[in-house]
Amino acid sequence: MAASSNNTIKKILIVAFALCIVCSVIVSTAAVALRPLQQANQEADRKTNILRVADLYQPGVPVDEQFESVTPRVVDLRTGEYTDQFDPETYDGFQARRDPAASRTLSGARDIAGLSRQENYSTVYLVGDPDNPEQIILPIRGQGLWGLMRGFLAVKGDGNTIAGITYYEHAETPGLGGEVENPRWQAQWEGKQIFAEEGSLDPDIRLVKGGASGETEVDALSGATLTSNGVTNMLQFWLSTEGFGKYLARFRDQVSPESASAENPDVDDRKGA
DSSP: OHHHHTTOHHHHHHHHHHHHHHHHHHHHHHHHHHHHHHHHHHHHHHHHHHHHHTTOOOTTSOHHHHGGGEEEEEEETTTTEEESSSOTTTOOHHHHTTOGGGEEEOOGGGGTTOOSEEESEEEEEEESOTTSOSEEEEEEEEEOSSSEEEEEEEEETTSSBEEEEEEEEOOOOTTTGGGGGOHHHHHTTTTOBSOSSTTOOSOOOEEETTOOOSTTEEEOOTTOHHHHHHHHHHHHHHTSTTTTHHHHHHHHHHSOHHHHHHHOTHHHHHHHO
């Protein structure tokens, strides 16, 4: 009889409830205790991806030490100008997009990247002299086949020549759209041009099927048409005046025809011919 009385529904529910409370406390405590470590790992991963796309990453060397050559700045996407309103070390544009006061709604033809909302300010990363950078690292994101793709695009200091691209977050199909992570595919981007015409604010860079032949073309991902379209739409959004177009224009304006001829003497020879 005593043993039977210990197996009542009430006692079973009390034990189960107590066990749930204990487990919840343990999980919550662990989450709070590990949060600083998780944040540190996320920060290290972000810096590593920036160094990789700039071809600066050195295995075995502390990431923070390598990152000393990179200067983060916050840019007002609406004007293309820098702002001191936010700390570039802590500002997170991806989170800011959720705040109606710090972002804007996108719809229709303005939302070719499938973002729905876009932050007003974004952080860029300058390699070398911040006033005359060797490279400008831009955060990019947009919809692929299965979800949001996030990465970085490295642009040379002329504001037009691509130095590299990397994706660090996506849900694309391995072996198909997932090839955005393939170093051989990423290597094709180096030296490609964003804009075909001087002074244009409409980016021409795109993925094409059947083999890229132009200076603004990159081979599409084999068997991954929707992912390839997503990459093209993403870049054409972020490199237009909707994204970093106005900001990049300031660097393109610094490259005068005289300086371009000095760096490329063959230009004058071709004109003479």
